[in-house]
Amino acid sequence: MSYEIVKASYDRCCESGDFFETFYEIFLSKSPEIAEKFKNTDFKKQKSHIKASIAMMIRLGKGDAKAYEAIERVGVSHSKSQFDIEPRFYELWFDSFCEAAVKHDKEWNEKLKLIWKERLQDGIKVITDKY
Numbered sequence: 519m520s521y522e523i524v525k526a527s528y529d530r531c532c533e534s535g536d537f538f539e540t541f542y543e544i545f546l547s548k549s550p551e552i553a554e555k556f557k558n559t560d561f562k563k564q565k566s567h568i569k570a571s572i573a574m575m576i577r578l579g580k581g582d583a584k585a586y587e588a589i590e591r592v593g594v595s596h597s598k599s600q601f602d603i604e605p606r607f608y609e610l611w612f613d614s615f616c617e618a619a620v621k622h623d624k625e626w627n628e629k630l631k632l633i634w635k636e637r638l639q640d641g642i643k644v645i646t647d648k649y
C-alpha cells in the first residue's frame with residue numbers, strides 16, 4: 519500500500535516539471551560542503567541519475583533484487599574512498615527532497631512525508647552502510 523502511495527506522489531513530482539532542479543537548488547543551499555561536492559557536476563546527467571535511483575529506492579521495499587543491487591552501487595560510489603559522502607548528509611538530503619516535494623506534489627502533506635520517510639530509510643541505510 520505504501521508503495522502505491524509513494525509511487526503516485528513521485529509520479530506527480532516528476533510530471534510537475536523541474537522537480538529535480540528545485541531539489542538541487544534546495545540541497546546545494548543547505549551547506550557549502552554539499553555545494554563543494556557538486557562543483558564540477560553536469561546537472562543534466564545528474565538529474566537523470568537521481569531520478570532513476572529514487573525510483574529504485576521506492577522499489578526496494580518490494581524485495582526487488584535489481585533495485586537492491588542498484589542502491590548498493592550508489593553506496594559504493596558514495597563511500598569514503600570515492601565521493602566521500604558522510605552519513606550525516608543524508609538527513610539534509612531527505613529534508614531537501616521533502617521541501618522540493620512540497621512545491622511539486624500538490625497532494626503533499628505531513629502524513630505523506632512520514633510514508634516517504636519510511637520508504638526511503640531502507641535505501642539510505644543500504645547506502646550509508648557502505649560508507
Ligand code: HEM
Binds near residue numbers: 571572601603607
Ligand atoms: C539517498 C540519497 C542519494 C541517492 C539515491 C544518490 C544517488 C546518486 C547517483 C545515482 C549518482 C550518480 C553516480 C552513481 O551512479 O553513483 C550520484 C552522484 C553524486 N552524489 Fe548522490 N545520491 C544520494 C545522496 C547524496 C548525498 C547526501 C550527497 C552529498 C553531498 C551526494 C553527492 C553526490 C555527488 C558529489 C555525486 C557525483 C556528482 C558528479 O558526478 O559530479 N549524494 N548520486
